Amino acid sequence: MKTMSQHQQIIHDTLRRVAEEEGVQLGTISDSSALIDNLGFRSLHIARILAILEIEFSRDPFASGDVPITGLRTVGDLCAAYER
């Protein structure tokens, strides 16, 4: 089984924490899980997740527009943005 990087671990932990606080019932999280369609997050939840990750990682990969926020659909997309 592939081990998660520290980045992935933090992102998965953040998703679980926000889901718990927002009352979102999360199933299994995988790279292919769609944040909205599969996991049940709403757009403001995702804004909150990105805010927490920006503070955690001290950078916002979407700020410049080089990494398009519109391409952010799955957990894998989210991890890839911060692994760049």
Next chain:
Amino acid sequence: MPNGSWQVRTDKRVVIISGGSRGLGQALVQDRLDAGDIVATFSRSSSSFIDQLRSADPEGARFHWEAIDGTDLDGVRAFGMNVLRRYKRVDALINNAGVGLEGLLTMTSERDIHLALTLNLESVIALTRTCLKGMLAGRRGSIINISSVNALRGHKGLAVYSATKAALLGLTRSLASEVGPQGITVNAIAPGFFESEMVGHLTDAQRARIIRRTPMRAMCTTQDIVDSARFLLSTRAITGQTLAVDGGFTC
């Protein structure tokens, strides 16, 4: 749970106030410090007020100041993140910094128009966007935008200034709708003419005319604006609203 550098490390409320070196900004900073909050502010240059606070608190335990020109949007964003990293939370933001611009539109330079739009609007949006990251993370917050009665009524010679201050009211209403579900309130204060250095240039006749047109027959004071901000920070029940603090000038 993530490693937690975003976690709260102080139980004091952290309030960011733009343009806190003098005038209304200075009064807002002092009020929040008196209330026991941690206050962070920036201004283009220091003042005796800022110097006193910094020398009394060299470690920045309760007060943080940076020299930033509000038109430096990267600097404004970096300031917000610096505060967030330093105190691990942002509870309130008062967008106070702004520049007055007076003159007939056709006689106003493009450069001055650009300056007013950048400082009074774009800089406010940049700082708000940054501070919201901390508020969203903490699921709480209060934002107050200092607008103007010029956003509510037309006055000759103030077209650009009015446009920037009216834009803040649109920002206030839409953002309130957007972030309310995360426990964040967004309101605006629209001061009328109030006793400050900004009205120091008025002639006695102009002052008398303003007072004659004001139902309460007096100019407001800086303290009136500070009291209104304190009220808006105290409640969770009001959001998306504009509070005109003008002695009835716009009623």
